[in-house]
């Protein structure tokens with residue numbers, strides 16, 4: 001079945017409906033831009049200042065500024081329920097995980113553990129390999145997508161990636 005996308009997604013060529021990283025507990029992307037009124041309350045509420053106005057002024061997470069600690073302030077400040085915490089989604093605030101690119105220093109024989117040091121989920125470990133160096137090993141099952149590892153990487157080798165999730169709320173405008 002074809003994915004439903006909204007006008008905003010169409011205009012920016014996001015035919016998979018996966019483009020922006022919305023703040024945690026955002027409703028499904030195909031209704032988010034209909035419900036969100038771009039009031040900026042979530043931006044103002046975020047104590048870590050990681051939410052920025054994205055395309056057309058809709059809020060997006062900027063992981064280059066740091067990771068999310070899931071404090072819930074943005075969702076509590078949202079007047080429209082575009083960010084919406086329920087009993088069923090509280091443990092799953094969003095649908096993306098980290099991905100390590102081949103530019104990772106450990107993949108290239110250089111000692112670096114910056115990302116592993118900040119990962120509270122212990123999703124990033126380093127495996128010793130022949131020759132004494134250590135290779136990065138990201139356990140995507142453990143990753144909660146907080147993004148803490150993105151900004152600390154000295155070579156920008158970590159990016160966030162969307163994953164499919166059936167739990168995301170669909171709210172009709």
Ligand code: SF4
Pocket residue numbers: 023024045046047048049050051067068069070071072073074075
């Ligand atoms: S949960 Fe807290 S830290 Fe994360 S984006 Fe919302 S306000 Fe910012």
Ligand code: SF4
Pocket residue numbers: 100103104105106107112113114115116136152153154155156157158
């Ligand atoms: S911080 Fe970056 S370069 Fe260092 S181990 Fe992690 S991904 Fe690799």
Ligand code: SF4
Pocket residue numbers: 067097098118119120121122123124138142143144145146147148149150
């Ligand atoms: S995004 Fe995933 S791998 Fe990176 S710090 Fe957060 S839990 Fe760890």
